Amino acid sequence: MTVTEEAGLQHSTDGAGRRRFLARSFSLLGAACLSRESSAAAWSLLADTKACNQEIDVDIGDIEPGARLDVDWCGFPVSIIHRTEAMLASLETLEPGLLDPQSAAPQQPDTCRNRSRSIVPQYGVYVGICTYLTCYLTYTPAKPEWKGLWPADFTGFYCACHGSRYDLAGRVLQGVPSKLNLVVPPHRYVSDRVIHIGPGTAEA
Numbered sequence: 001m002t003v004t005e006e007a008g009l010q011h012s013t014d015g016a017g018r019r020r021f022l023a024r025s026f027s028l029l030g031a032a033c034l035s036r037e038s039s040a041a042a043w044s045l046l047a048d049t050k051a052c053n054q055e056i057d058v059d060i061g062d063i064e065p066g067a068r069l070d071v072d073w074c075g076f077p078v079s080i081i082h083r084t085e086a087m088l089a090s091l092e093t094l095e096p097g098l099l100d101p102q103s104a105a106p107q108q109p110d111t112c113r114n115r116s117r118s119i120v121p122q123y124g125v126y127v128g129i130c131t132y133l134t135c136y137l138t139y140t141p142a143k144p145e146w147k148g149l150w151p152a153d154f155t156g157f158y159c160a161c162h163g164s165r166y167d168l169a170g171r172v173l174q175g176v177p178s179k180l181n182l183v184v185p186p187h188r189y190v191s192d193r194v195i196h197i198g199p200g201t202a203e204a
């Protein structure tokens with residue numbers, strides 16, 4: 001596994017997943033929009049992920065606290081974040097500035113309809129595509145103009161196309177173009193260190 005620093009958060013990839021992922025890399029294509037042209041793209045994105053029938057197992061055991069692993073699932077970039085206790089605490093702190101903090105919209109399996117939008121709070125699994133016009137997302141530290149909405153030392157998902165922002169549970173902030181949280185793909189835990197992503201999951 002290789003680990004690099006990207007915008008204040010560690011970024012981890014390995015093996016075949018890395019080779020496939022390079023074609024759709026966040027870092028290489030961070031500001032590039034996909035070919036979708038309306039806000040209806042958000043619902044189309046959700047439908048596309050629900051139509052995905054690829055099944056993959058991902059070893060998450062080597063993701064260091066605070067780091068993430070990016071994998072390709074059906075051509076979608078999926079980020080698996082190993083959240084620290086401080087990151088988990090930030091999820092509650094940010095809630096007054098979020099649009100859908102309780103995950104009312106059906107952007108996740110029922111198993112992930114909670115504050116951390118995950119089965120295991122320490123590990124978040126999110127499709128890294130903006131729910132506004134489906135640009136690829138990057139991680140970015142907070143910017144001065146976000147003061148009051150985003151802690152100074154906080155890193156989250158950022159869309160360079162029109163400025164949408166999401167916390168580390170993929171929950172969208174108020175006052176940005178996007179109105180929906182990030183999609184959580186269907187997944188389940190095979191063991192303490194392996195998750196299975198795909199529709200053939202009992203828990204999704």
Ligand code: FES
Pocket residue numbers: 130131132133134135159160161162163164177178
């Ligand atoms: S696609 Fe424009 S804000 Fe994300």
